[in-house]
Amino acid sequence: MKNINAPKIEFVDKILSVISLEKGLSENTIIAYKKDVCLVIDWFKKNEINFLNANENNFREFFSFLLNQNYKPSSLNRKLSSLKQFYEILKEESYIDINPLNNFESYKKIKNLPKSLSEEQLILLLRKAEDNFKNIEEKNITKKIKQLRILTILEILYSTGMRVSELVSLPLSDFIKINDLLQIKGKGGVYRHVAFNKESKKMIEMWLLHRSSIEKFINNKYIFPSNNGIGHITRQSIYMELSELSKSINMNSAYVTPHKIRHSFATHMLNRGADLRSLQKLLGHADISTTEIYTKVQSKRLSGLVNDIHPLKRINLKKKESLKT
Numbered sequence: 001m002k003n004i005n006a007p008k009i010e011f012v013d014k015i016l017s018v019i020s021l022e023k024g025l026s027e028n029t030i031i032a033y034k035k036d037v038c039l040v041i042d043w044f045k046k047n048e049i050n051f052l053n054a055n056e057n058n059f060r061e062f063f064s065f066l067l068n069q070n071y072k073p074s075s076l077n078r079k080l081s082s083l084k085q086f087y088e089i090l091k092e093e094s095y096i097d098i099n100p101l102n103n104f105e106s107y108k109k110i111k112n113l114p115k116s117l118s119e120e121q122l123i124l125l126l127r128k129a130e131d132n133f134k135n136i137e138e139k140n141i142t143k144k145i146k147q148l149r150i151l152t153i154l155e156i157l158y159s160t161g162m163r164v165s166e167l168v169s170l171p172l173s174d175f176i177k178i179n180d181l182l183q184i185k186g187k188g189g190v191y192r193h194v195a196f197n198k199e200s201k202k203m204i205e206m207w208l209l210h211r212s213s214i215e216k217f218i219n220n221k222y223i224f225p226s227n228n229g230i231g232h233i234t235r236q237s238i239y240m241e242l243s244e245l246s247k248s249i250n251m252n253s254a255y256v257t258p259h260k261i262r263h264s265f266a267t268h269m270l271n272r273g274a275d276l277r278s279l280q281k282l283l284g285h286a287d288i289s290t291t292e293i294y295t296k297v298q299s300k301r302l303s304g305l306v307n308d309i310h311p312l313k314r315i316n317l318k319k320k321e322s323l324k325t
Contacts (some may be wrong), residue, residue, distance in 0.1 A: 015089050024189050034040045036082035056100045075105040116264040128249050150241045153206040159200040161265035164258035168232045186284040266294045
């Protein structure tokens, strides 16, 4: 077994680079892993525990400490996953003999029904964004292009259900010829197809036409450039512009976020008859259980479905008609 007294950042980075290569993790995921690893190393240091000699009980004490700090199950599970993989590589590289986290089980997640906007609220937002674009004079190019951009972004988010992180990085080259389906790179580097409806395709075509007339956007490789034409629009900018849009129609801006729009897409698709497997593919969920959370609907709606579409309804109606005659 190799020996190392105190891990330096370079050592942590070295182990994480191995994990990144093996798992194909994104840069953001590795940054999160690094925070988790440094957190436990700092905790061990304060408690005079050598991170290479840490045993199962040491880690149980560490996670008990996090529980007392009111960490959520999802956060605990992410840290557990980070540390399990980190210590597995330490084992493979002969720094330790046994992974002390092998016997740890995931913390039970509290699955809350995602909050979504109603269909009426989304239509109101889209109409307001469209009015904002139409009401700006043609000579005010800067404001005109900004309003059209957020209108197009809103249309794409709602019609495809894609994540905002996926949207901002969309390359212009993918839209040279717009088809019904577009392959995008999602979480964990996994590719999937998203579908465009007729309305969103028209909106994208209008955006591309206006975009091509802006000199600072011509050499930009992203479909949605930033205001200064360098790089793509940021997620923060989209959040702010959606917030401004919602406030202008007295809608709670806390509920109008790209993630809430993604939830709205999923909820509205299921409400209108989409099957769970197709929705899973459109959303890019690795596990069907993640998609199943959208099936937790109100009891009133379930009752309404049974009363409206159950075969017995038609039988009872015929029975009533025959009794009248």
